Amino acid sequence: MDVVLHGYRFSVYTRVAQLVLIEKDVGFQTREVDPFDIEQANTLSKLTPFGRVPILDHDGGRVYETLAIAQYVNDAFDGRDLAPSDPMAKARMFQVISIVNSYAYLPLVRRVFSHRVFRPLMGETGDESTVAEGLSASAKVLAALNDICNEALVLASDRLTLADLFLIPMIDYFVLAPEGALALAEYPNLSRWRVAVSQRSSVQQTRPDLASLGLEE
Ligand SMILES: N[C@@H](CCC(=O)N[C@@H](CS)C(=O)NCC(=O)O)C(=O)O
Structure with missing residues (x-):
């Protein structure tokens, strides 16, 4: 049965x-459905009540909310299991x-x-105080993730899990801001994790084409 993913090409989720x-x-x-485009709100409202992407269709069924989609795909299809069986590692993944x-x-x-990045590429001005607020809030997040990398139950080079796949898009966008790259560099375990996962073909294949921004009609 066909699998259809409704989503937006610049969406981390x-x-x-x-x-x-x-x-x-x-x-x-x-x-393709752009949740930020008011003209597409009608299309999106037929797929999900919350106006967010992604949405997955498979086998006559529809799933929205990324964690539910990820779990569904992991359970419904053969191939590598993206959830650890050890209870503490599984807890750490969630x-x-x-x-x-x-x-x-x-x-x-x-x-x-x-x-810092997306709005300027769209020809809009970003708000400096919002960037500063985001950076300030990011410190606690990066520190917690760095500790989790250090423990190595998940975000470990020997075992890919859904934890890696949720985190990659967020960190990849964050480091495109020069301040984001500098902030990540303060956390050696998390930085090493990023270098390692960036080698994966899935990560390279799904990198959003930001160069195309602002070129659309
Ligand atoms: N809780 C949702 C969040 C998804 C989400 O926030 N997607 C963003 C794009 S990355 C979106 O659709 N945003 C539209 C909006 O904020 O109006 C999920 O897990 O799928």
């Missing part, structure tokens, strides 16, 4: 879903995902990356 599908070796089609969703996405992506 869409990239998480793409990473999971690719790492599970699941073929899929993509349908801990990382929860940190990403609750404490990382807003400061790293919506504040630092959006205002």
Whole structure:
């Protein structure tokens, strides 16, 4: 049965879903829907009540919310298991995902990356105080993730899990801001983790084409 991923090409959460599908070796089609475009609100409202991407269709069923999509893909398809069986490692994986969703996405992506990188690429002006606020909030997040890398139950080079796949898109965007790159450099374990995961083909294949921004009609 066909797998269809509705998402937006610059969305970090869409990239998480793409990473999971690719790492599970699941073929899929993509349908582009921009959640920030008011003209596409109608299309999106038929897919999800919350106006967010991604959304996955498979086998006559629909799933929204990235963690649910990731879990579904991991359970529904053969291939490498992206969740550890050890209870503490599994808890740590969900801990990382929860940190990403609750404490990382807003400061790293919506504040630092959006205002320092994305908006200027779109010909808009980013807000300096929002960048500063995001950077300040990022310190605690990076420190916690650095400790988790050090412990090596997850975010470890010998075992890929959903924790890696949720974190990659957020960190990749964050370090495109010069302040973000400098901030990450303060955390050696997390920096090493990023260098290691960046070698993966899935990570390279899903890197958003920011150069195309501002070139659209
Ligand atoms: N809780 C949602 C969050 C997804 C999300 O925030 N997606 C962003 C794009 S990366 C979005 O659709 N934003 C639209 C908006 O904020 O209106 C999930 O886990 O899927």
